[in-house]
Amino acid sequence: MAQDPTHRPHPNLLAAVWWCGIYGVGLAPVRDETTELEAHALSLILRCPSLTAYQLRQSFAESPTRLIAMSQGTAYPLVQRLKKRGFIVAEEVPGDGRKAERLRCTAEGKDALRAWLWRTDLAIPEDPLRSKVLILGVLTYPERQRRALSMRAQLLEALADFEDFAEANPGPLLQLAHDNARTGLLARIRWVERVAHALNGENALLDQTLEA
Numbered sequence: 001m002a003q004d005p006t007h008r009p010h011p012n013l014l015a016a017v018w019w020c021g022i023y024g025v026g027l028a029p030v031r032d033e034t035t036e037l038e039a040h041a042l043s044l045i046l047r048c049p050s051l052t053a054y055q056l057r058q059s060f061a062e063s064p065t066r067l068i069a070m071s072q073g074t075a076y077p078l079v080q081r082l083k084k085r086g087f088i089v090a091e092e093v094p095g096d097g098r099k100a101e102r103l104r105c106t107a108e109g110k111d112a113l114r115a116w117l118w119r120t121d122l123a124i125p126e127d128p129l130r131s132k133v134l135i136l137g138v139l140t141y142p143e144r145q146r147r148a149l150s151m152r153a154q155l156l157e158a159l160a161d162f163e164d165f166a167e168a169n170p171g172p173l174l175q176l177a178h179d180n181a182r183t184g185l186l187a188r189i190r191w192v193e194r195v196a197h198a199l200n201g202e203n204a205l206l207d208q209t210l211e212a
Contacts, residue, residue, distance in 0.1 A: 034087075039116040041078050042087055046105040046113065052093070053079045054100060079103065087112055129188065133195055148196035152189060159185045 034042070044059075045051050057075035082088045087109035090101035105113075129151055136144045162185060166178040 033119075034085075034112050034116055037074065038078060038082060038087075039113065041075075042082060042105060042109050042113055045082075045088055045103045046110065049104070050102045052100050052102055053090075056103070082109070085112075127188070129192065136199070144199050145196060148192060148199055152192045152196065155185060155189045155192060159189070 041056065044056065053076055056079065060075055079088070079090075083090060085108070086106060088103050088105055090103055093100045093102055132147075132151075136147065139147060159182070162178075162181060166175075166182070169178075
């Protein structure tokens, strides 16, 4: 039996969700305006016409980015908040026994996205690798080097996965986003290589830092 089209991920949505995660998604409101998660979901609805709430949730769940995947359980409450704020309207899909609704961005929703687009949120992004390097002193000398090399291997694997994703998702604006992610991954790889090199001569210093 053919799968109900309202219960399949929307075309190109996974690519859009990927970039939500790349840029980071926060649940806390900024200046009493839309939250980052609300703005990202609203942008998906605008860019992917005829999107259903189910497709939004499924795309969150299948996203290769951790923050978006963790947000899948908030998809339905999120849709309700966007409806309540007048940013989207829902239109029932004719003949659908599950009463699926297609979501559409309103003029107010577009205004909210314009306001969000002009925000300047230039804080240093969180990076768990940076935080982990700060406590490498809890490991033995050999473990420190092995951990740095394993970080590099994991980043190289992520870069390879990303390149496959980028090739499968072309588009002018997507290519700009791809370039941002590629540049960031390459920079992190080079940084981890510098960490591994520094560990060769600074193990004693790490021990002193840990004991201080």
